[in-house]
Amino acid sequence: MTEIKQNSVVIGEAQTPQKAVEVSGKIQKETAWEKIKRVFGLNKKEQNSIEKEVVKAQSSKESIQAVGAPQNASQPVVGATPVSNTLSEAERKQLLEAEKIYQEGLSGVKDLISPSSMEIKTDMLKIGDIYAQSFFVYAYPRYLDTNWLAPVVNFDVTMDVSMFIYPIESEGIMKVMRNKVAQMNSAMTMEREKGNVADPALETALEDAEELRRAIQRGEEKFFHFALYFTIYSEDDKKITKISKQLESTLGGKLILVKRADLQMEHAFNSTLPIATDELTVESNMNTSPLSSTFPFTSSELTSNEGILYGLNRHNDSLIIFDRFQLENANSVIFAKSGAGKSYAVKLEVLRSLMMGTDVLIIDPENEYQNLAEEVGGTYLRVSLNSERRINPFDLPLPMKDENLKPGDLLRASVINLQSLIKIMVKGEMTAQEESLLDRGLLDTYSLKGITMQTPNPSDFVPPTMEDLVDVLSGMKGAENLAKKLEKYTTGTFSGIFNKPTNVDLKNGLVVFCIRDLEEELRPVATFVILNYIWNRVRSSLKRRILVVDEAWSMMQHEESAKFLYGLVKRARKYYLGVTTITQDVEDFIKSDYGKPIITNSSMQLLLRQSPSAVPHLQKIFNLTEGEKYLLLNSGIGQGLFFAGNKHVAIQVIASYLEDQIVTTNPEQILEQQRKVSQVV
Numbered sequence: 001m002t003e004i005k006q007n008s009v010v011i012g013e014a015q016t017p018q019k020a021v022e023v024s025g026k027i028q029k030e031t032a033w034e035k036i037k038r039v040f041g042l043n044k045k046e047q048n049s050i051e052k053e054v055v056k057a058q059s060s061k062e063s064i065q066a067v068g069a070p071q072n073a074s075q076p077v078v079g080a081t082p083v084s085n086t087l088s089e090a091e092r093k094q095l096l097e098a099e100k101i102y103q104e105g106l107s108g109v110k111d112l113i114s115p116s117s118m119e120i121k122t123d124m125l126k127i128g129d130i131y132a133q134s135f136f137v138y139a140y141p142r143y144l145d146t147n148w149l150a151p152v153v154n155f156d157v158t159m160d161v162s163m164f165i166y167p168i169e170s171e172g173i174m175k176v177m178r179n180k181v182a183q184m185n186s187a188m189t190m191e192r193e194k195g196n197v198a199d200p201a202l203e204t205a206l207e208d209a210e211e212l213r214r215a216i217q218r219g220e221e222k223f224f225h226f227a228l229y230f231t232i233y234s235e236d237d238k239k240i241t242k243i244s245k246q247l248e249s250t251l252g253g254k255l256i257l258v259k260r261a262d263l264q265m266e267h268a269f270n271s272t273l274p275i276a277t278d279e280l281t282v283e284s285n286m287n288t289s290p291l292s293s294t295f296p297f298t299s300s301e302l303t304s305n306e307g308i309l310y311g312l313n314r315h316n317d318s319l320i321i322f323d324r325f326q327l328e329n330a331n332s333v334i335f336a337k338s339g340a341g342k343s344y345a346v347k348l349e350v351l352r353s354l355m356m357g358t359d360v361l362i363i364d365p366e367n368e369y370q371n372l373a374e375e376v377g378g379t380y381l382r383v384s385l386n387s388e389r390r391i392n393p394f395d396l397p398l399p400m401k402d403e404n405l406k407p408g409d410l411l412r413a414s415v416i417n418l419q420s421l422i423k424i425m426v427k428g429e430m431t432a433q434e435e436s437l438l439d440r441g442l443l444d445t446y447s448l449k450g451i452t453m454q455t456p457n458p459s460d461f462v463p464p465t466m467e468d469l470v471d472v473l474s475g476m477k478g479a480e481n482l483a484k485k486l487e488k489y490t491t492g493t494f495s496g497i498f499n500k501p502t503n504v505d506l507k508n509g510l511v512v513f514c515i516r517d518l519e520e521e522l523r524p525v526a527t528f529v530i531l532n533y534i535w536n537r538v539r540s541s542l543k544r545r546i547l548v549v550d551e552a553w554s555m556m557q558h559e560e561s562a563k564f565l566y567g568l569v570k571r572a573r574k575y576y577l578g579v580t581t582i583t584q585d586v587e588d589f590i591k592s593d594y595g596k597p598i599i600t601n602s603s604m605q606l607l608l609r610q611s612p613s614a615v616p617h618l619q620k621i622f623n624l625t626e627g628e629k630y631l632l633l634n635s636g637i638g639q640g641l642f643f644a645g646n647k648h649v650a651i652q653v654i655a656s657y658l659e660d661q662i663v664t665t666n667p668e669q670i671l672e673q674q675r676k677v678s679q680v681v
């Protein structure tokens with residue numbers, strides 16, 4: 001133990017400043033350390049352990065300084081030599097000098113972490129035993145999708161990434177861009193004058209520049225210089241070449257071009273150290289929107305402890321697991337072009353939801369869900385003119401237990417629905433007079449069966465049928481024409497299906513209504529009747545249910561049925577129901593007055609591969625970025641974007657082998673399955 005060391009003994013935080021001066025005042029006669037030893041009567045062992053602590057404290061001070069912590073006066077004076085005012089200048093200097101020499105002799109954090117050597121080669125660094133290679137990005141594509149940096153960040157290798165963002169004054173940029181636009185305009189004019197066809201590349205560049213100029217002018221966008229560097233590390237020089245290839249190809253796949261910083265390795269390496277110095281200055285122009293997409297940690301996680309698997313998150317390969325009933329509402333919409341995998345995705349959801357005890361009701365216009373229903377022991381109801389299945393649209397719903405309904409409420413709701421249905425049946429051809437007669441006719445029909453606005457429990461009575469209504473209307477002056485039109489459904493070609501008492505029952509589990517075998521003309525009517533029937537049942541007992549309306553665009557073609565579907569979607573939440581609306585005809589769906597509200601009332605949205613004509617509509621409604629737009633245009637089967645509340649991720653819908661066997665609509669696979677079954681038989 002040297003004298004110097006003793007002089008620099010830590011007085012510590014507990015010591016008041018006055019005391020420190022007092023103690024240090026006696027330094028000439030008795031060092032502080034000696035005094036402490038004396039006052040506390042420390043034995044050799046205790047002295048040693050305190051001295052060890054002192055050395056530790058010294059090196060921790062070193063580490064605080066190494067990370068740049070502020071060394072202000074309020075910090076505890078760890079390791080500082082208490083210098084008394086009573087010391088002469090010379091003594092003071094000597095003491096400080098000694099302290100310095102002492103400090104130099106201590107090994108600090110830097111000594112511990114420093115490599116033994118650093119070799120700078122043309123194309124890599126060798127830091128101790130580790131190889132390092134640095135890269136810079138020199139070109140970006142026209143569009144960047146959100147989270148493009150995530151695959152690199154999620155790379156399972158040791159890597160440092162640094163970004164430098166330099167804000168640029170908009171004024172100067174505006175001038176340059178004005179010149180550029182003028183140049184491009186004149187180039188285009190010259191080409192035109194020469195009689196050449198327009199150059200699409202030039203046109204695009206001009207459009208982009210104009211758009212950017214406008215956005216900067218309005219202050220919506222700002223201009224930046226952006227530099228992006230990577231340093232990868234490996235203990236093996238062969239491995240590092242492999243990693244560098246991976247890095248280049250991952251980014252190259254997104255048209256982000258990187259180069260190795262040959263001959264500038266040291267500068268590039270320094271630029272990726274967390275000391276915020278850019279020694280490379282390889283910058284690219286960037287405005288706010290693409291710059292925002294460089295933020296690497298936006299990969300939305302949609303993994304929760306509850307719910308079902310929807311697919312894989314293509315950003316980071318995590319699982320998309322969640323429960324739609326936890327969202328604001330449990331409704332969902334699915335848009336994609338034909339064959340993109342809409343029904344497949346929904347069938348998987350149905351299968352997995354059933355396992356979690358959710359009941360599912362499906363309206364199936366394509367006979368696609370039969371296999372699924374059979375596999376899970378569900379009910380498959382074929383609704384057609386020849387089938388025995390009947391639903392009476394005049395049925396009244398059972399009141400919900402805690403619903404505070406007044407007499408007449410249920411009947412009124414039913415009459416309003418029937419008016420809509422009859423409008424669909426007669427294809428909207430109804431005069432105002434007929435409409436009011438119909439209203440009266442419906443009430444009369446019900447009252448013939450003893451159900452009036454005063455009846456407290458109308459569902460206890462046997463409801464009338466379409467035939468009763470036609471009878472009533474035929475007897476009403478001015479309604480004969482309407483009665484004639486409706487006769488088609490009672491005694492004409494379409495008789496039997498909607499004019500008989502209901503004989504289907506909603507069982508638990510899965511219930512599928514197949515309407516494929518119905519005439520085209522009858523489908524909207526049937527969908528309406530079935531939905532109304534389902535709605536009545538759903539309302540009367542609270543249970544977690546999902547209702548799937550496949551090919552919903554056909555419902556949107558009729559004002560009345562579109563309105564009904566919207567009403568259902570809007571009110572579903574209160575009855576613990578989630579409505580899934582599937583459609584391939586995005587344009588028709590959105591054009592309808594009720595299409596957009598259905599989308600905004602659905603917290604979960606799945607967009608799979610789209611046709612180019614549908615994308616602009618979707619872009620507007622879903623606020624898609626350019627990158628997302630391209631993703632939708634270029635998605636494979638089962639790939640797309642998944643929105644849940646505010647989060648959205650790129651999804652890949654996946655099924656296990658067994659699930660795939662159940663839900664596929666691939667004719668080849670189905671034939672193969674049938675062949676196998678017949679072999680077994």
Ligand SMILES: Nc1ncnc2c1ncn2[C@@H]1O[C@H](COP(=O)(O)OP(=O)(O)OP(=O)(O)O)[C@@H](O)[C@H]1O
Nearest residue numbers: 338339340341342343344584637638653664665666
């Ligand atoms: N995620 C997926 N993985 C594997 N195969 C899939 C996936 N999604 C769909 N398929 C297959 O793609 C085909 C079309 O799928 P699907 O029937 O779901 O399309 P769709 O979008 O409902 O089409 P349509 O609008 O014509 O009903 C089927 O053969 C199905 O087996």
Ligand SMILES: [Mg+2]
Nearest residue numbers: 342343344368
């Ligand atoms: Mg389908």
